[in-house]
Amino acid sequence: MENNNIKNRQDKDNTRRKGDKRKSGAFNGNAAARSFLLKPLSFFILLSLPGLAFSAETFNAEMLKAVGDGGDMENVNLDYFAEKGGQMPGTYQVDIYLNNQQVDSRNVEFVSLPDAPGKLYGAITPAEMAEYGVKLDAFPDLKAVAPDAQLTKPLSAYVPQATENLDINRKRYDITVPQIGVNMRPRNSVDPKRWDNGIAAFMLNYSYSGSTTQRDDSGQSKSNFVNLRSGANLGAWRLRNYSTYSNQQDDGSHGGEDTSTSKFESINTYVQRDVRFLQGGQLTLGEYSTPADVFDSIQFTGAQLASDDQMLPDSMSQFAPTVRGIAKSNAQVTIKQNGYVIYQSNVSPGPFAITDLYPSGNGGDMEVTVTESDGSTTKFNIATSSVPILQREGRFKYNLALGKYRSGNDDTQTPNFIQLSNIYGLTARTTVYGGVQYAENYRAANVGVGFDLGSVGAVSFDATQATSEFDDALGTKKGQSYRAMYAKNFEATDTNLQIAGYRYSTEGYYAFSDVQDYQKDTDNDFDNYNRSHNQRSKMQLSVNQSIGDYGSIYVSGSQQDYWGGDGKEKLLQLGYNTSIYGISYGFNYNYSKNPGMTEADQVFAFNMSVPLDKFMGPSGTWATYNMSTKRHGSTVQQAGISGTLLDDKNLSYSAQQGYENQGSGASGNASMDYKGGSGEGSLGYSYDQDTRQWSYGIQGGVLIHENGITLSQPLGDTIALVKAPGADDVDVENNSGVHTDWRGYAVVPYAQPYRKNSVTLETESFADDVDMDMNTQTVIPTRGAVVRADFKTRVGQRALVQMLFMGKPVPFGATVSLLDKDSTVTGIVSDNGEVYLTGLPETGNIMAKWGNGSNEQCKGAYTLAGSNASDPSALIKQITAQCH
Numbered sequence: 083m084e085n086n087n088i089k090n091r092q093d094k095d096n097t098r099r100k101g102d103k104r105k106s107g108a109f110n111g112n113a114a115a116r117s118f119l120l121k122p123l124s125f126f127i128l129l130s131l132p133g134l135a136f137s138a139e140t141f142n143a144e145m146l147k148a149v150g151d152g153g154d155m156e157n158v159n160l161d162y163f164a165e166k167g168g169q170m171p172g173t174y175q176v177d178i179y180l181n182n183q184q185v186d187s188r189n190v191e192f193v194s195l196p197d198a199p200g201k202l203y204g205a206i207t208p209a210e211m212a213e214y215g216v217k218l219d220a221f222p223d224l225k226a227v228a229p230d231a232q233l234t235k236p237l238s239a240y241v242p243q244a245t246e247n248l249d250i251n252r253k254r255y256d257i258t259v260p261q262i263g264v265n266m267r268p269r270n271s272v273d274p275k276r277w278d279n280g281i282a283a284f285m286l287n288y289s290y291s292g293s294t295t296q297r298d299d300s301g302q303s304k305s306n307f308v309n310l311r312s313g314a315n316l317g318a319w320r321l322r323n324y325s326t327y328s329n330q331q332d333d334g335s336h337g338g339e340d341t342s343t344s345k346f347e348s349i350n351t352y353v354q355r356d357v358r359f360l361q362g363g364q365l366t367l368g369e370y371s372t373p374a375d376v377f378d379s380i381q382f383t384g385a386q387l388a389s390d391d392q393m394l395p396d397s398m399s400q401f402a403p404t405v406r407g408i409a410k411s412n413a414q415v416t417i418k419q420n421g422y423v424i425y426q427s428n429v430s431p432g433p434f435a436i437t438d439l440y441p442s443g444n445g446g447d448m449e450v451t452v453t454e455s456d457g458s459t460t461k462f463n464i465a466t467s468s469v470p471i472l473q474r475e476g477r478f479k480y481n482l483a484l485g486k487y488r489s490g491n492d493d494t495q496t497p498n499f500i501q502l503s504n505i506y507g508l509t510a511r512t513t514v515y516g517g518v519q520y521a522e523n524y525r526a527a528n529v530g531v532g533f534d535l536g537s538v539g540a541v542s543f544d545a546t547q548a549t550s551e552f553d554d555a556l557g558t559k560k561g562q563s564y565r566a567m568y569a570k571n572f573e574a575t576d577t578n579l580q581i582a583g584y585r586y587s588t589e590g591y592y593a594f595s596d597v598q599d600y601q602k603d604t605d606n607d608f609d610n611y612n613r614s615h616n617q618r619s620k621m622q623l624s625v626n627q628s629i630g631d632y633g634s635i636y637v638s639g640s641q642q643d644y645w646g647g648d649g650k651e652k653l654l655q656l657g658y659n660t661s662i663y664g665i666s667y668g669f670n671y672n673y674s675k676n677p678g679m680t681e682a683d684q685v686f687a688f689n690m691s692v693p694l695d696k697f698m699g700p701s702g703t704w705a706t707y708n709m710s711t712k713r714h715g716s717t718v719q720q721a722g723i724s725g726t727l728l729d730d731k732n733l734s735y736s737a738q739q740g741y742e743n744q745g746s747g748a749s750g751n752a753s754m755d756y757k758g759g760s761g762e763g764s765l766g767y768s769y770d771q772d773t774r775q776w777s778y779g780i781q782g783g784v785l786i787h788e789n790g791i792t793l794s795q796p797l798g799d800t801i802a803l804v805k806a807p808g809a810d811d812v813d814v815e816n817n818s819g820v821h822t823d824w825r826g827y828a829v830v831p832y833a834q835p836y837r838k839n840s841v842t843l844e845t846e847s848f849a850d851d852v853d854m855d856m857n858t859q860t861v862i863p864t865r866g867a868v869v870r871a872d873f874k875t876r877v878g879q880r881a882l883v884q885m886l887f888m889g890k891p892v893p894f895g896a897t898v899s900l901l902d903k904d905s906t907v908t909g910i911v912s913d914n915g916e917v918y919l920t921g922l923p924e925t926g927n928i929m930a931k932w933g934n935g936s937n938e939q940c941k942g943a944y945t946l947a948g949s950n951a952s953d954p955s956a957l958i959k960q961i962t963a964q965c966h
Contacts, residue, residue: 182256293775352368430751550591636655814828911930
C-alpha cells in the first residue's frame with residue numbers, strides 16, 4: 083500500500099513539473115522544509131522497497147544512524163524485513179494465481195512463521211483451494227483439514243512441492259501445486275463461480291441523427307431518426323427493448339403540399355437470463371430472433387433456449403458485418419433488416435464503412451440505401467451468413483424456439499411455429515448438425531456435416547427439404563435447398579478467406595419467412611413479384627489479403643438469381659489500402675446491379691491522407707484528398723483538413739472543399755464530433771450548387787442505479803460502473819473522454835461478458851486530496867450485466883506526521899492507522915517517528931502499533947490546522963501528534 087502511495091505522489095509530482103495545469107497545488111514548503119522531508123522519506127522509500135534494500139540475510143539497524151540523524155534506535159525491529167522480500171503480516175488485497183493462471187482477487191490474511199519473521203504464507207482454506215481447482219483427494223494432508231478452517235502452516239506442509247509467494251509490489255499472490263493435483267481448465271478460462279450478475283439498474287441507450295436540407299427547386303425538408311435501446315437488470319434477469327422513431331417533413335415549397343410522415347416501431351422487447359446447464363446458454367422470453375446457423379434467422383414472439391458461445395473460454399463474440407459503399411455526395415445511408423430500419427446516418431462523399439452496427443442477433447440480409455443530396459438513391463443488399471459450422475469435439479450447441487412469427491413487413495402471416503436445431507462436435511475434425519421447423523403452413527428438415535480439413539481449410543455441407551402451403555393458386559410447393567460453405571486463413575500468404583458460400587434451391591423451395599411474407603396475392607406489386615420469383619441460387623465471397631509493408635486488399639461480393647425471372651442481383655466491392663512514409667492511400671471500387679437495370683451502377687474512389695505533423699502543424703492533423711467517379715457519370719474531387727483536439731483527443735473535426743464536373747459545380751462540408759464523459763455530439767454543414775444541409779446528432783447513455791443517475795457515452799449491452807466516491811474528474815484508462823462525474827461515478831460503456839475486464843483509473847488525473855490503494859479493479863460480468871468496479875478512495879489531506887510516545891519518537895517500523903471503521907488510511911513509521919499519510923480529515927485520531935503489549939501501542943489526536951501545522955498552505959502538511 084505504501085509503495086502505491088509513494089508512486090502515486092511521485093507520478094503527480096512529475097506531472098506537475100511538466101507543467102500540467104489541470105490540477106492545482108504545488109509543494110509550497112521552503113527549502114528547509116524540503117530538506118526536513120528528505121531524510122525521513124529516504125528511510126521510508128528504503129523500507130517500502132525491501133526487495134532492493136534488503137538483499138542480505140540480515141540488516142544492521144545501526145546503519146540507520148549513519149544515514150539518519152542519530153536518533154534513538156531503541157525498539158527498532160527489522161526482523162520482518164531481514165530476508166529478501168520480507169513483509170509484515172497483515173491482510174492485503176491481492177490477485178491470486180494458481181500455476182500462473184489468475185483464479186481470484188480478494189483480501190487475504192498473511193501470517194508470518196515464528197522462526198522466520200517476514201516470510202509470509204496465506205491463511206486460506208481447503209474449500210478455497212478446491213474452488214481454485216486443486217484436487218483435495220490427491221493430497222490427503224490437505225483434505226484432512228476442515229474445509230472452512232484456515233491453514234496454520236505453509237501450503238508446502240500439506241502439499242508436497244507446493245510453493246507460495248507474495249509479491250507486495252504487484253499485489254500478487256502466487257501458488258504452485260503439482261499439475262497432477264489440479265483440475266485442467268482451458269487457458270484463460272474463468273471459473274463460472276466468479277461470474278458477476280451485477281447490480282440492479284435501469285439503462286437507456288439513445289441515438290439521434292437529423293438533417294435539415296434546403297433545395298433550390300423543392301424547398302426545405304427535414305429528417306429525424308431516433309434509436310432507443312432501454313433495459314432493466316434485476317439479479318440474473320435482463321429486460322430489453324429496442325425501438326426506433328423516424329420522421330420526414332417537407333414544407334411544400336414551389337406549389338407542393340406540406341407533408342410529414344412519422345413512424346415509431348418497437349422492434350423487439352424481451353427478458354433474458356443465462357442458464358448454466360447443457361454447456362451454457364440463454365433463456366429468452368418475448369420478441370427475439372432465432373440463430374442463423376442451421377436455418378435462416380427469423381423474428382418471433384415466444385420463448386427460446388439457445389447456446390451462448392461466449393460462455394465458453396475459446397468462443398467468439400456475436401458477429402456484426404461491416405457495410406461498405408461509396409457516396410457520390412453528402413448522402414444519407416439507411417439500412418433495413420427484416421423490414422425494420424436499424425441504422426440511419428449521414429456520410430461525406432467518398433468510400434464509407436459502417437462498423438458500428440449493433441450485434442443484435444437479428445438475422446437476414448441487409449438492404450442498404452444511399453440517398454444522395456439531389457434525392458437520387460442507390461440500393462444494394464449485403465448478404466449475411468455464417469462461416470462453416472464447426473464445433474470442438476464434444477461441444478453441443480442447441481436452439482429450441484417456440485412462438486409466433488413476426489415481421490416488420492405489412493400483410494404478413496403470423497403462424498405459431500416450433501424450431502429445433504442442434505450442432506454437435508462428433509470428433510476433433512467432424513461436426514454434425516440438423517434441425518426441424520414446423521408451422522401450420524410450413525414444414526422443413528435440415529441435415530448437414532462439417533469437416534476441418536487442416537491446412538486445406540474448413541467446409542460444411544447441408545440440405546433442407548421444405549413443404550410450403552399457400553392459400554391461393556400456388557397451393558402446396560415442395561423443394562430442396564443445398565448449401566456449401568468454406569473458410570480458410572492461408573498463413574503462407576496471409577490471406578483470410580472469411581467465407582465462400584453457395585446455395586442452390588429447387589423451384590419449389592421457399593424459406594419459412596418467404597411463405598409468411600408473401601402468402602397470397604396482394605395489391606403490392608413488389609410482394610407479388612417476390613412470391614413468384616423465389617431464390618434460385620446465391621453465391622458470396624469475402625477475402626482479405628495482407629501484402630506486408632505494401633498494405634492490404636479486400637474483395638467481397640455476392641450474386642443471386644431467382645426462379646421465374648431473368649437477370650441476376652450482383653454486388654462486387656474491391657479495395658486496396660496502404661501507407662507509404664506515413665501517408666495513407668486507398669482505392670475502392672463498387673459494382674451493383676439488380677434485375678431490370680439496363681446498366682450496372684459502378685463507382686470508383688481514391689482517397690489520400692497526409693499527417694501534417696511530419697511537415698508542419700500540430701500533432702493529430704491530416705490533410706485529405708478524396709475523389710469518386712461514376713462510370714459514364716460525374717467526377718467529384720474534394721480536398722480538406724481533419725484532425726483531433728483536446729488532451730484526450732476526443733474532439734474530432736473535418737472540413738472539405740470540392741468540385742463536381744458536368745454542371746454540378748462546387749461543394750463543401752464541415753463537421754465536428756465531441757465525445758465527452760456524458761455523451762457524444764456531432765454537427766455538420768454541407769452544400770453544393772442546389773442544396774444546403776445541416777446535419778446534427780447526439781448519442782449517449784443514462785444509467786440509473788442505487789447510488790443515483792450517471793450519464794455516459796453510448797452503451798454496449800454489458801457495462802461497468804466505476805464507483806470512486808469523492809474522486810471527481812478522474813480519467814478511465816483506454817476510454818477516450820470517459821471520466822468520473824462530480825460524485826466520483828463513471829460508466830465504462832463496453833465490457834466483455836464472461837471475461838476478465840480490467841478497469842483502471844489514471845493516477846495522473848487524481849486531485850491533490852485523492853488517493854487510493856489500488857487504481858485497478860477486475861470485473862467479470864455475465865451477459866447484459868451492470869457490474870460495479872468499487873474503488874476504495876481516500877479523500878483528504880496529505881501529511882508527514884511525527885508521532886511521539888512518552889516524549890520519544892514512535893519506534894521505526896510501527897504501523898499507523900486512522901481510527902475510523904471505514905478508513906483504509908495506513909502507513910509505516912520511518913526514522914524519527916515520522917509517517918506519511920494520505921486521505922486525512924482535518925482532525926482525527928490515529929493509532930500506532932509495534933507489538934502486542936500494552937506498552938507497544940498508543941493512540942493520539944491530531945489536527946492539520948492552526949499552529950500545529952508547519953505551513954497550512956502546503957500540499958503536504960508537517961505536524962506532530964502526541965501518542966498516549
